[in-house]
Amino acid sequence: MTENNGLGPSLLRVQDLETFFTLRKWGFLRVGEVRAVDGVNFDLREGEAVSIVGESGCGKSTLAKTILGLQQPTGGSVHFGDQVLDTSDRRQMDWYRAQVGYIQQDPYGALPPFMTVRRILEEPMIINGVKSSSERWQRMEKALTELKMTPVEEFLHKFPHQLSGGQQQRVVIARAKILDPQLIVSDEPVSMLDPSVRVEILELLRLLQRDYHVAVVYITHDLSTVRYFSERIFVMYGGQLIEKGLVEEILRNAKHPYTMALLEAISDPDPENVNTFKKVPGGEPPSLANPPAGCRFHPRCPYRIDGTCDQKPPPEFTMTEQHRVSCWLYGDAS
Amino acid sequence: MAQDNGMFRVQDLYLSFGTKRGVVQAVDHVSFAMPKGQTMVLVGESGCGKTSLGRALLRLLPRNVQSYEGSVYLNGTDLMQLSEERFRRDVRWKQAALVPQAAMNSLNPVLRIVDQVTEPLETSGSRKQWAQARQRAEEVFQLVGVPLDFLERYPFELSGGMRQRVILAMALITDPELIVLDEPTSALDLLTQANIMNVLKRIKQEKGFTFILITHDIATSSELADLAGIMYAGQLVEFSDAYSLFTEPLHPYSQKLMASVPTLKEDKTLEFLPGQPPSLLQPPEGCRFAERCPQKFAKCSQEPPAIDVKQGHQVKCWLYERGDKRDRK
Numbered sequence A: 001m002t003e004n005n006g007l008g009p010s011l012l013r014v015q016d017l018e019t020f021f022t023l024r025k026w027g028f029l030r031v032g033e034v035r036a037v038d039g040v041n042f043d044l045r046e047g048e049a050v051s052i053v054g055e056s057g058c059g060k061s062t063l064a065k066t067i068l069g070l071q072q073p074t075g076g077s078v079h080f081g082d083q084v085l086d087t088s089d090r091r092q093m094d095w096y097r098a099q100v101g102y103i104q105q106d107p108y109g110a111l112p113p114f115m116t117v118r119r120i121l122e123e124p125m126i127i128n129g130v131k132s133s134s135e136r137w138q139r140m141e142k143a144l145t146e147l148k149m150t151p152v153e154e155f156l157h158k159f160p161h162q163l164s165g166g167q168q169q170r171v172v173i174a175r176a177k178i179l180d181p182q183l184i185v186s187d188e189p190v191s192m193l194d195p196s197v198r199v200e201i202l203e204l205l206r207l208l209q210r211d212y213h214v215a216v217v218y219i220t221h222d223l224s225t226v227r228y229f230s231e232r233i234f235v236m237y238g239g240q241l242i243e244k245g246l247v248e249e250i251l252r253n254a255k256h257p258y259t260m261a262l263l264e265a266i267s268d269p270d271p272e273n274v275n276t277f278k279k280v281p282g283g284e285p286p287s288l289a290n291p292p293a294g295c296r297f298h299p300r301c302p303y304r305i306d307g308t309c310d311q312k313p314p315p316e317f318t319m320t321e322q323h324r325v326s327c328w329l330y331g332d333a334s
Numbered sequence B: 001m002a003q004d005n006g007m008f009r010v011q012d013l014y015l016s017f018g019t020k021r022g023v024v025q026a027v028d029h030v031s032f033a034m035p036k037g038q039t040m041v042l043v044g045e046s047g048c049g050k051t052s053l054g055r056a057l058l059r060l061l062p063r064n065v066q067s068y069e070g071s072v073y074l075n076g077t078d079l080m081q082l083s084e085e086r087f088r089r090d091v092r093w094k095q096a097a098l099v100p101q102a103a104m105n106s107l108n109p110v111l112r113i114v115d116q117v118t119e120p121l122e123t124s125g126s127r128k129q130w131a132q133a134r135q136r137a138e139e140v141f142q143l144v145g146v147p148l149d150f151l152e153r154y155p156f157e158l159s160g161g162m163r164q165r166v167i168l169a170m171a172l173i174t175d176p177e178l179i180v181l182d183e184p185t186s187a188l189d190l191l192t193q194a195n196i197m198n199v200l201k202r203i204k205q206e207k208g209f210t211f212i213l214i215t216h217d218i219a220t221s222s223e224l225a226d227l228a229g230i231m232y233a234g235q236l237v238e239f240s241d242a243y244s245l246f247t248e249p250l251h252p253y254s255q256k257l258m259a260s261v262p263t264l265k266e267d268k269t270l271e272f273l274p275g276q277p278p279s280l281l282q283p284p285e286g287c288r289f290a291e292r293c294p295q296k297f298a299k300c301s302q303e304p305p306a307i308d309v310k311q312g313h314q315v316k317c318w319l320y321e322r323g324d325k326r327d328r329k
């Protein structure tokens, strides 16, 4: 719990979180489970930005949905302020939905096609009891102005398909912040967002975080963008957070073999690259329906300690107060 | 001009599609020339026409083509002048092959890998031919790093990374001179992506293929690039050696695009381009980038030609018109 460095009161605390999906045959026969989120712990302080980085299918979106209360965890707990979330508590969930904003970074699918921008923005306010229409108007005007969608009147009556990808994305951001949430979760899928559009979105999120002291969880598969954004990075692999630390620390002094491999695999745009080969391990990401025993990375790991890594799941070892690594290279297995 | 030995040359290639809403000008008078044995990367934002250009080079066109013109010289022959029949018989696969976007998902699920990989060889029924085909399949599998026993398997038994290698093997099996790769690694996890780039790099160094790599991933493209082309709204706006483009892009669009690419190792301030590319249905007159260009001036309302700034480096921008640079307002 000291992980957040005591720099501020804790806003969100995720403890031993597990979200498993049951796999069924013919609709009822239980044949197994997908361990999409498997023992995740972290702590986020008010107004802080963190990034969760991991490859396709490692469980990022499931983690996001569980944090947002859109998905019932099968184990562990999510604490928000002094409350423990309970997805079956309708009243608590209604309250919680106003505290958290969700940005699904899918420029083509995140907005309902038959609603105007005005309805898209007004609906969450009506649901959450913003009764005065002049207040709703003020909030819409403010949100759209901040996101540089002016003149506001011109955008309010448009439908999503009448907007460019970047503009649609801004409407999604406006909707996520219209109730002044304390936390925004932004989930970027492995879509082909053009780099320029992505930079623009990151920029907007950062302004929200700074100006309104909103905490942000930014989820991405691209490690190279996050250094421009957050203070801390959590690296996710096979349903688990395998390394956590300050951005600079992770980039310069990564400890987990998977993080090191990721850093090696990522290219900077440099013409000298043509002359060198990358030293990256082969293999494939683990199946979450049938994850490897021990460390999830061990089948691909060049530093694997046989007899340990393939048998016992590594616990989280503390490098420094801020830097935690789940890897047997940094602790004693006996 | 037709005798460009050692060069692959494209002149005024134009491809448009007919749609209900009008004509989409997907490839608009693209010209470039590259020495054989090198790799050119083609980058640009989604929808700028990269895939269309790749398909136009190989004549793999959708039904709704409205107009398809220009010249594509390979070994001194203008492929555009060949009949469909001759193109299919003499060029496709044998001289030039395309690995389409998302090809790894298009393998036939009910055919063994070996039968699919050898398909481009058009093996007839004879035993001897079949044995030769199989041997060739083994050679290319070794080249791309797929275990030989995978030849006997079915696509669903292979991971995405392995399927992508199989697709690559299939393009190599006929030993074509030119291979166009459309987003060959975009759908793969990062470590697999890096492994496949290693494979491509090794093949390129050892075997001297000519590659055209189409991608929206600029950072990764630098792994393979000898030459680079930047596309914007259906046009090639800059073409040069990779070194110049990655270190000192000249076209204002190239500059902004490069500035938006994040880097891990060095600190830089990321920039982005406000606005969006123009519609290819009714592209604006003049420079297509003018609306978003921070440096536009009066002349930009006319379409700029591709200007040679030095040997092998063309920029489609009025700023580089000789002697005119100082006159801009």
Ligand SMILES: Nc1ncnc2c1ncn2[C@@H]1O[C@H](COP(=O)(O)OP(=O)(O)OP(=O)(O)O)[C@@H](O)[C@H]1O
Residues within 6 Å of the ligand: A021, A022, A034, A036, A054, A055, A056, A057, A058, A059, A060, A061, A062, A063, A188, A189, A190, A221, A288
């Ligand atoms: N409703 C579900 N039922 C069964 N399995 C699921 C369900 N949702 C997700 N999964 C599985 O859980 C795993 C994690 O999926 P998730 O969408 O969280 O990954 P992700 O990291 O967000 O991937 P991406 O980067 O591709 O978006 C995957 O193996 C996925 O197939």
Ligand SMILES: Nc1ncnc2c1ncn2[C@@H]1O[C@H](COP(=O)(O)OP(=O)(O)OP(=O)(O)O)[C@@H](O)[C@H]1O
Residues within 6 Å of the ligand: B017, B018, B019, B024, B026, B044, B045, B046, B047, B048, B049, B050, B051, B052, B053, B062, B064, B101, B216, B280
């Ligand atoms: N068969 C078609 N009919 C009509 N329009 C088409 C057709 N194929 C492509 N287009 C349009 O032509 C333009 C260029 O498309 P293309 O697929 O070549 O782009 P791209 O650069 O490969 O994009 P991406 O990076 O998303 O793959 C787009 O506006 C696209 O919508």
Ligand code: SF4
Residues within 6 Å of the ligand: A256, A257, A258, A295, A296, A297, A298, A299, A301, A302, A303, A304, A305, A309, A314, A326, A327, A328, A329
């Ligand atoms: S625990 Fe073992 S297998 Fe896992 S990353 Fe560390 S060294 Fe490699």
Ligand SMILES: [Mg+2]
Residues within 6 Å of the ligand: A060, A061, A062, A187, A188, A189, A190
């Ligand atoms: Mg996801």
Ligand SMILES: [Mg+2]
Residues within 6 Å of the ligand: B050, B051, B052, B101, B182
């Ligand atoms: Mg494409």
